[in-house]
Each structure stands twice: as structure tokens, then as C-alpha cells.
Amino acid sequence: MSEPVVVAQQICKSFGSLRVLREVDLEVRAGRTLCILGPSGSGKSTLLRCLNFLERPDEGAVFLRGERVGFSRTAAGQERQMTDRELARMRTRMGMVFQQFNLWPHLTVLGNLIESPIHVQRRPRDEVVAEATLLLDKIGLRDKRDAYPSRLLGGQKQRVAIARALAMKPEVLLFDEPTSSLDPELVSEVLGLMRDLSREGQTMIVVTHELAFAREAADEVLFMDKGSVVETAPPNKFFGSPDTPRAKQFLQRFV
Amino acid sequence: MIANFGAVLGEWRTLGIGFLNTVWICALAGALSLALAAFVSTLLVSRRKLIRRAAQGAVDLLRALPFLVLLFTVYYCLRVIGVRLSAWICGLAALVVYNTAYFAEILRGAWAHMPREQEEAGRAYGYYGLGLYGRIILPQILIASGPVLGNQMITLVKNSAFLMMITIPDLTSMANLVQATYYIPFETLLVTVALYWVICSAIEGIVRATDRVAVVRSHE
Numbered sequence: 436m437s438e439p440v441v442v443a444q445q446i447c448k449s450f451g452s453l454r455v456l457r458e459v460d461l462e463v464r465a466g467r468t469l470c471i472l473g474p475s476g477s478g479k480s481t482l483l484r485c486l487n488f489l490e491r492p493d494e495g496a497v498f499l500r501g502e503r504v505g506f507s508r509t510a511a512g513q514e515r516q517m518t519d520r521e522l523a524r525m526r527t528r529m530g531m532v533f534q535q536f537n538l539w540p541h542l543t544v545l546g547n548l549i550e551s552p553i554h555v556q557r558r559p560r561d562e563v564v565a566e567a568t569l570l571l572d573k574i575g576l577r578d579k580r581d582a583y584p585s586r587l588l589g590g591q592k593q594r595v596a597i598a599r600a601l602a603m604k605p606e607v608l609l610f611d612e613p614t615s616s617l618d619p620e621l622v623s624e625v626l627g628l629m630r631d632l633s634r635e636g637q638t639m640i641v642v643t644h645e646l647a648f649a650r651e652a653a654d655e656v657l658f659m660d661k662g663s664v665v666e667t668a669p670p671n672k673f674f675g676s677p678d679t680p681r682a683k684q685f686l687q688r689f690v
Numbered sequence: 691m692i693a694n695f696g697a698v699l700g701e702w703r704t705l706g707i708g709f710l711n712t713v714w715i716c717a718l719a720g721a722l723s724l725a726l727a728a729f730v731s732t733l734l735v736s737r738r739k740l741i742r743r744a745a746q747g748a749v750d751l752l753r754a755l756p757f758l759v760l761l762f763t764v765y766y767c768l769r770v771i772g773v774r775l776s777a778w779i780c781g782l783a784a785l786v787v788y789n790t791a792y793f794a795e796i797l798r799g800a801w802a803h804m805p806r807e808q809e810e811a812g813r814a815y816g817y818y819g820l821g822l823y824g825r826i827i828l829p830q831i832l833i834a835s836g837p838v839l840g841n842q843m844i845t846l847v848k849n850s851a852f853l854m855m856i857t858i859p860d861l862t863s864m865a866n867l868v869q870a871t872y873y874i875p876f877e878t879l880l881v882t883v884a885l886y887w888v889i890c891s892a893i894e895g896i897v898r899a900t901d902r903v904a905v906v907r908s909h910e
Binding site for chain 2: 487489519520522523524526527529531533535537538539540541542550551554555556583585586599603
């Protein structure tokens with residue numbers, strides 16, 4: 436088995452008195468795709484956002500290739516909170532794709548792709564532009580290279596957003612309901628791209644409501660309800676004969 | 691009444707100097723106050739309550755002052771406490787300080803309306819602090835507030851007429867000189883109005899040109 440890329444242990448998170456995550460564990464190994472399923476409000480997105488510390492977990496630990504996210508060690512070996520700079524660098528190792536795309540409107544498509552690799556990762560511009568151009572070929576939007584996001588359709592925006600994540604050469608891609616704000620006819624182009632990435636061995640964590648996608652592309656399904664992990668299983672098992680009544684009930688609604 | 695525009699046009703040099711003085715001091719004050727406002731707006735949204743309150747207090751106070759009062763305060767009060775600066779420096783400083791308050795408030799407003807997800811996307815992609823502000827937030831709030839900034843620039847130009855009160859030879863000051871010399875107030879003021887109109891139209895033109903570019907680069 437390949438080594439774990441992202442490991443989360445006993446993650447707890449509350450917003451005020453509302454407990455959103457209760458001792459959640461998660462693991463995804465290199466080249467694997469983990470789909471996080473569950474009803475709305477089950478804490479899926481919050482869990483995803485805890486992985487790159489966009490939300491800081493109240494308790495528990497997240498590791499990226501064995502390195503603790505959000506904490507580092509002093510010379511004396513004591514654990515301390517990461518500085519903003521350290522945390523920012525770590526986040527570039529996890530490419531995030533948002534439900535609302537969140538492309539930067541003041542930059543062109545190419546500008547969006549090369550922004551962080553050049554200014555955060557400080558890689559040479561020529562190299563970054565060349566790679567970004569290849570990525571645009573891959574997502575079939577090379578002709579939109581100099582267009583601004585406001586001129587793109589939803590599905591195109593999300594494909595660009597995925598390319599923006601890939602341009603950072605991240606160790607894992609985090610998808611936060613990437614097709615939930617797309618018109619139905621635009622969903623398939625985005626899911627198709629994600630399926631290709633999964634097949635190519637990109638490590639991915641996908642929060643989604645697309646059960647067909649999870650069944651086909653996931654190596655493992657993590658089912659959540661009310662902030663807890665209810666069941667973790669390979670997709671055949673989860674969709675075929677889930678262990679828990681809660682998962683059965685969830686799946687029945689979609690049959 | 692036979693209008694005596696000949697005398698006014700004969701003084702084109704005098705009026706021209708006033709015109710250019712107004713243009714450059716306004717352009718410089720506009721640029722400096724925009725740069726300062728970009729900084730001050732970060733104080734207005736500071737997570738530290740004390741900084742936020744102090745900055746907001748200063749901005750509100752400046753906006754409550756008539757410009758002339760601020761101008762006199764800078765020009766005369768500094769003299770009283772023994773600081774002697776040229777009228778030019780005092781005038782420029784007063785314009786910059788006054789305009790910064792307005793610009794900062796405009797930028798803060800645009801920032802408040804920017805989708806929070808934009809900032810979040812910046813963070814997710816490794817930005818924080820100054821880089822996040824300078825590369826992700828500031829370009830967007832500048833684009834969003836272009837027309838309002840242009841409007842404020844026009845107000846700045848009009849306020850600059852008060853600079854005459856501290857002996858700066860701006861357009862109003864020179865016009866006053868011409869009309870007093872020949873005693874032709876009507877003709878002189880008409881030409882002066884036209885010259886101010888030229889400046890303000892130029893600002894309008896710049897705003898409209900940038901707005902065409904901006905609309906493509908903003909959220910639909």
C-alpha cells in the first residue's frame with residue numbers, strides 16, 4: 436500500500452455551541468480518491484476546510500505526509516503554532532477547489548493559474564507559464580487563456596479552478612462540492628475531468644453529492660452524519676451493502 | 691454689455707500657470723492619498739479593536755471638517771508651534787490628508803462588499819498578510835471602486851480652489867489676479883469655469899475608460 440498523504444485524527448470543531456465535527460478520523464493514501472458523502476449540514480465541508488486549516492480544528496491533528504499541519508517544532512523540539520508564513524506555504528501543497536469556483540476576477544485565466552506558483556511558490560515564470568499552458572490544453576480551454584473569469588461559463592470556470600489547483604503541483608486536491616453550483620448540463624464536463632485526474636493517480640479528497648461519481652471514481656467512501664463518521668468503506672461495499680442503517684437510509688433517498 | 695474676453699485671453703500665460711499648478715498639485719495629491727488610503731483601509735478593518743477604532747475616529751473627524759478649516763489649521767497652527775513649511779507643502783499635505791480619509795473610506799466600503807470567498811481562495815493558495823492584500827484584495831477593491839474614486843477626485847479638484855487662501859497660485863488664485871487687474875470678473879470667471887470643467891471632464895473620461903476595462907475584471 437502507498438504511503439498516507441493526508442491523515443486527520445480525532446478532529447473536533449464547534450461554531451459557538453454547535454458541534455460540527457466530533458472526533459473525525461480520515462486517511463487518504465497516495466494516488467487514491469476519497470469521497471466524503473453525507474446529508475447537508477453533516478460537517479463534510481467543514482472537515483475539508485479543517486484539513487488545510489481554513490478552519491482551525493478545536494482538537495485533533497492533521498498530517499500532510501507525516502508533517503503536522505498548523506504546528507511545527509522549535510529547535511528544542513517543542514510544538515508551537517505555525518507562523519502565518521509557514522501555514523501559507525503548507526496550504527500550497529493542498530490544492531483546493533471551491534463550490535463557487537472563487538477564481539480571481541481581476542486576473543485572466545492564465546493569470547489565475549500562474550498567480551500562486553509565481554508569487555507564493557516563487558517558481559520561474561517561464562516554466563510556470565509553459566506548464567499552465569499544458570494544463571489549459573488538458574482541460575480544453577487553451578483558447579480562453581487570456582479571457583477573464585466573468586466571460587466564462589460555470590463549467591469552464593470550475594475546470595479553470597481545477598487547473599489553478601493543479602498548477603501548484605499539490606500533493607493532494609481538496610474538492611468542496613465542486614459541481615453543486617453548476618447547471619445540470621455543465622456537471623458532466625467537470626466530473627469527467629475529475630474522473631480523469633483520479634484515474635491518473637492524483638490524490639484527491641472530494642466532498643460531493645454526486646453518488647454516481649463516488650461509486651465510479653472513489654477508492655474509498657467516508658459517510659458522515661451530524662458531524663461524525665458513520666461508515667468508511669470501499670464504494671462497492673458502501674453502495675452495495677452498507678453496514679449502518681443511517682447509510683442505508685441515506686442511499687435509499689437517491690434510488 | 692460688450693464682453694472683454696480679449697483681456698482675459700491676453701493673460702493666458704497667467705491663467706495657464708494657475709491651470710497647470712492646479713493640475714499637478716491635484717494629480718500628486720490624488721496619487722499620494724490613494725497610496726496612503728490603501729494603507730489606512732487596512733487599519734479600518736484591523737482585527738485589533740484599538741487600531742480599528744483609532745483609524746475610524748481619525749477618518750470620521752477628517753470627513754467632518756470643512757476643507758478650509760483643515761487647510762488653515764495646517765498652515766497657521768504649524769506656524770504657531772514653530773514649524774515653518776512652505777505654502778506648497780502645507781497645501782499639498784492638507785489635500786492629501788483630507789482626501790486620504792475619503793479614499794480610505796471608499797476602499798473600506800468596497801472591501802466590505804467583496805465576496806469573502808475571494809480572500810479565502812487567496813489564503814488557500816498560500817497568501818497571507820501583505821501579499822494577500824496587495825495581490826488579491828487591493829486590485830479587486832480598486833476595480834470595484836473606480837467610479838467612486840473618480841468622483842472623489844473631482845471633489846479634490848474643487849477643494850483645491852481653497853489653496854488660494856494660503857497664497858498658492860492655483861487656477862482660482864490666478865483668475866482672481868486677472869479679474870482684479872482688469873476688473874473683468876464675469877469674463878475671467880467664465881474662462882475659469884471652462885478650465886475647471888476641462889479638468890473634471892478629463893477625470894470623468896479616465897474613469898469611463900477604466901470602467902470599460904474594469905467591468906470585465908469584476909464579478910458579474
